[in-house]
Amino acid sequence: MPKTLDPVCSIARSLGVLGERWAFLILREALLGATRFAEFRDRLSVAPDVLTDRLATLVEYGVLTREPYQEPGARTRYAYLLTPAGEELRVALGALMQWGDRHLPRPEGPSMVARVRGTDRPVHVAFVDDRGREVPLAGVATVPAA
Amino acid sequence: MPKTLDPVCSIARSLGVLGERWAFLILREALLGATRFAEFRDRLSVAPDVLTDRLATLVEYGVLTREPYQEPGARTRYAYLLTPAGEELRVALGALMQWGDRHLPRPEGPSMVARVRGTDRPVHVAFVDDRGREVPLAGVATVPAA
């Protein structure tokens, strides 16, 4: 991590939240439904101290909230729930998934796919113009905001 | 880095290439036009040994190629050029940029924006169906490939 994370670049700011080891994978599990400490720990085999640290960072920056919950016959515990901001990271994770499937494929194909909810129509991640139409990659330029 | 990076998940595979510190920022500079070792080093203030290591990883996995080039009156040197696979990561970086702009904003607004090339029409990153129409986030489900 650049400790002087260039605050002028929004990619660098996003990476200040998500760029440390495990952060994306923790987020992946959250998007797949994990909410409890032990769930993240067991699914990812991540060290508990690192998990504590990452969950705190994700809560601090508004990706997750730490909510008390109580199961019958148990004491109050805490669940980590996605905020709307966290949900929006589904797009970024989708882009990484898509790239891995295309460029680091496995012989048996992808293990997860994104679909229109309730149908089997496939979806992918792409640039889109202000009218909701896909724009091919070559038609996109990233320029100073000026 | 999980040294046993779960190969069944394409996000984890992507992170095997891009998940180490500096990798995304090196890629950002490459997408903005950096090609030479010293350019990356100077723009990012990254330690040269780390830069050597990351560039080698990105070349190894086909994000960049290491091409000899010769400027008049200088010996052969090497440039790091994006492959088509690397270009496709523009979508993932765009998603991170967009998220940072929305959820970790700066008072003076974004420093870079994505536009339709040659026009000032803004573009964003989103899920898109097989007919090229944007699909709202709530309409997307990520399910086992079955």
Added chain:
DNA sequence: CTCCTGAGTAGGTTTTTCCAACTTAGCATC
């Protein structure tokens, strides 16, 4: 034949991560 420059390599320190064991709080059981 000495200097300069781009592209790294090398050595030692600091920071992160990893691993395993330990703690804590409350319910439940004996």
Added chain:
DNA sequence: GATGCTAAGTTGGAAAAACCTACTCAGGAG
């Protein structure tokens, strides 16, 4: 009312990665 169980962590020490500075190496320039 002591003991055990479980979720959610904390702690301490070893290993790995990143950082920083200085140095090397190759070839053209002066």
